[in-house]
Amino acid sequence: MTDLSRRDFLKLLRSGFLYISGALALGGLLRFLDYEPNPAPQTEFDLGPASNFPLGSRTLLSDPPAVLLHTQSGFSALSLVCTHLGCTLEDQENGFTCPCHGSRFDAKGNVTHRPAEKPLQSLRVEVTDEGNLRLFTA
Amino acid sequence: MRPSFFHHLHPPTIPAAQARWRHTLGAGGTTVFLMLVLGVTGILEMFYYVPNPEEAALSVQVITYHVPYGGFIRNLHYWSAQLLLIVSAVHLLRVIFTAAYGHPRRFNYLLGLGLFVLAIMLDFTGYILRWDQGICWPLTTGTNLIKTIPFIGDFLFRLAVGGGDACKTALTRFYTWHLFGLTIPVVVLGIWHAFRVRRDGGIAVPPPHARTDNVRISRNELVRREVLTMFIASILLVLLSSFFPAPIAPAMIGKPSPDAETRAPWFFLWVQQMLKWGDPFIFGVLIPFGILVILAFIPYIFPKPADSDIGTWFPKSNRLAQVAATVIAVFIIILTLLNR
Ligand code: FES
Numbered sequence: 200m201t202d203l204s205r206r207d208f209l210k211l212l213r214s215g216f217l218y219i220s221g222a223l224a225l226g227g228l229l230r231f232l233d234y235e236p237n238p239a240p241q242t243e244f245d246l247g248p249a250s251n252f253p254l255g256s257r258t259l260l261s262d263p264p265a266v267l268l269h270t271q272s273g274f275s276a277l278s279l280v281c282t283h284l285g286c287t288l289e290d291q292e293n294g295f296t297c298p299c300h301g302s303r304f305d306a307k308g309n310v311t312h313r314p315a316e317k318p319l320q321s322l323r324v325e326v327t328d329e330g331n332l333r334l335f336t337a
Numbered sequence: 338m339r340p341s342f343f344h345h346l347h348p349p350t351i352p353a354a355q356a357r358w359r360h361t362l363g364a365g366g367t368t369v370f371l372m373l374v375l376g377v378t379g380i381l382e383m384f385y386y387v388p389n390p391e392e393a394a395l396s397v398q399v400i401t402y403h404v405p406y407g408g409f410i411r412n413l414h415y416w417s418a419q420l421l422l423i424v425s426a427v428h429l430l431r432v433i434f435t436a437a438y439g440h441p442r443r444f445n446y447l448l449g450l451g452l453f454v455l456a457i458m459l460d461f462t463g464y465i466l467r468w469d470q471g472i473c474w475p476l477t478t479g480t481n482l483i484k485t486i487p488f489i490g491d492f493l494f495r496l497a498v499g500g501g502d503a504c505k506t507a508l509t510r511f512y513t514w515h516l517f518g519l520t521i522p523v524v525v526l527g528i529w530h531a532f533r534v535r536r537d538g539g540i541a542v543p544p545p546h547a548r549t550d551n552v553r554i555s556r557n558e559l560v561r562r563e564v565l566t567m568f569i570a571s572i573l574l575v576l577l578s579s580f581f582p583a584p585i586a587p588a589m590i591g592k593p594s595p596d597a598e599t600r601a602p603w604f605f606l607w608v609q610q611m612l613k614w615g616d617p618f619i620f621g622v623l624i625p626f627g628i629l630v631i632l633a634f635i636p637y638i639f640p641k642p643a644d645s646d647i648g649t650w651f652p653k654s655n656r657l658a659q660v661a662a663t664v665i666a667v668f669i670i671i672l673t674l675l676n677r
Contacts, residue, residue, distance in 0.1 A: 229496070232495075232496050233492060233495050233496065234495075234499075235495055235499060235500030235501065236499055236500070236509075237499055237500050237501030237502075237505075237506040238501065239500075239501065240501055240502045240505075261591070261592055262591050262592050264592065283612075283617065284477065284478040284481040284482060284612070284617055284621075285477045285478060285481045286474050286477060286478060286599060287592065287593075287595075289595065298474070298599040299474055299478055299599050299609075299612075300478075300609065300612045300613040301613050313614075313615055314612060314613055314614060314615050314616070314617070316616075
């Protein structure tokens, strides 16, 4: 091994060491920042006694944004979170519109005007043993 | 005399052409001044701002309505930030229209573009820090947009927001990004950018052999012009801040009320307009990013401006770059105006 190549080798070692430690530190930093400190958004909501929502009623909820229907076939709910980028829809005659980019949905939640592409999510509603309504957003 | 950064930026004499208003528009220098104002007023706001989702909006109200001169300080911060974006854009266009990005200034052009992007992100995070009813929808749509990026979207979203429902949780991260995560890179890149201006031979003018006027001005004259520019900018800032208060909305309790603002901040109105057209990833991420890539490539793949054209307005040899920049600017302005 000549002197020169030994020096080259050390140089390689040094820069390799620097790059590797840099990459490790960056990876560590990204993993550090990747943690979710916030609790996952609530997915279960207690709406109070089911008798508050008589047969035939149609109730707009604000948190979570949804519309709750009580029909012959029972309770059902439609999420009012726009499927485009998540704004809350405005309730309008025979449908919903989004104030953010103008998507429109009919009363059943189907898209009638883009940019949204997916229909509104229907939410599960259950009546608990105590007669309370529970709404599930996931 | 001990060499200093000030003397690096202000050599004993420089070609007069490098410091003419009609050549530089004073734009680059004005951004430095605006950033100083932003730094000082930002620190003052920190004495009262409470970065906590429950109290943030109220602390902004305290600054605005109760603290002596608080509203004025906040207006100064707001207007410097808005002017910074405008002046930076003017500076960028000036550099393109005078072919100033040519070798050896290509790298510094990229530094400048990076600074521009950071300034936009700083303006957006700062606007979110109001944490009132007006920011929820732009924040929600903006951060949901990040999620649409394939593969890394969710990761980037967590990086920016920390997960959860942005409108309830993003404040901690946005505060830290605004005060440190973005500001420190701006300071570092900004100093580097200014250093490279001199390193690359000062503000771009035709090389000595192609120069028609050989007048030079002294350091004192240069400083005098800089101070004059600052003075004019200060008057404008004071006037704007006295008569046009920075936007503010009622504090957010739970979800924002139905009449909350749904329009994006003015510098993103053009993106919001495109989002109405369809797929959020294409219109909200790819196209804006594509525009940035085109701008970044101007010094590298567009026809090289002739040596003698560097630093002259609208030279023939960089027509393509001028056209590209004009098309982009007009596109953005039209979209902004369409969004109402
Ligand atoms: S968020 Fe509803 S249309 Fe974009």
